[in-house]
Amino acid sequence: MKEYLQIIKEHHLRNTSQRQDIYHHLKKSKIPQSAFDIHKKLKNIDLATIHRTLKTFEKINLIELNNFIGDVKKYSIKTKIHFHTIKCKNCGKTILIDFCLIDKFQKFIYKKYGFKILEHQLQFFGLCNNCKK
């Protein structure tokens, strides 16, 4: 919470109740949330406001886009802890992998392709414990 307010203030934004509620909803969500997901929980906040808020939060680096390819946009709190996700192709169960496999490849890619990597996204699709049987 301290962190949220600090970042809001740094960017000269207003600490509205809508922004607080949306931030807290994202904070407590285990899985990335779409604008519509949030609207279902916070029915009193207009959907357009939720979209605008998510864009704002993304711009100031409070949250990040984190959806599976082809899916609607979903966002999650930007943590210092980098993670990846696995989604079960059968039941949709999604879990987080709480460490990063990729960092070590960044230097290699810089040498070979001249690209300086700023971010990456790694998504796995598979079958979970239950569904693989």
Add this chain to the structure above:
Amino acid sequence: MKEYLQIIKEHHLRNTSQRQDIYHHLKKSKIPQSAFDIHKKLKNIDLATIHRTLKTFEKINLIELNNFIGDVKKYSIKTKIHFHTIKCKNCGKTILIDFCLIDKFQKFIYKKYGFKILEHQLQFFGLCNNCKK
């Protein structure tokens, strides 16, 4: 082309001129294409037909979804050659990395999380040669 016709026939689908044209457009495209991208090039084919064709092609594994997160759906021919992409955050330039960094991690993930990985998608975002200066 042989491959395309073979797969179409295997699935008892009809080899229409629209499907041929869309397939060939994707085949010669270096970068994943959206329905609208294709429609711009093949103006005589209805946009709804393009959407339906892409879904059909995806279902029979001729093509695969390959867009950057948050972007509209983009598809590319499914090659035996697995690849990843890097997109420049500044100019949008996109290049392909023609080998896979991830395969070796799959066994590890199976052991630790019980997930059997079927597919993955790795996207890098960074700055290209020109833009990093």
Add this chain to the structure above:
DNA sequence: ATATTATTGCAAATTATTTGCAATAATATT
């Protein structure tokens, strides 16, 4: 306590995708 202006809610617009249906064209059947 009041003035200023960012933010909100609402309605309408835009963009991406999907669907129903009659016309058309590809394949199967004779």
Add this chain to the structure above:
DNA sequence: AATATTATTGCAAATAATTTGCAATAATAT
């Protein structure tokens, strides 16, 4: 080779996701 069958197409309309204009409201600055 001609005809029958039915998948596929184009068109129009529907739905879904997101964006935008604008007046009302609420947060912050004065």
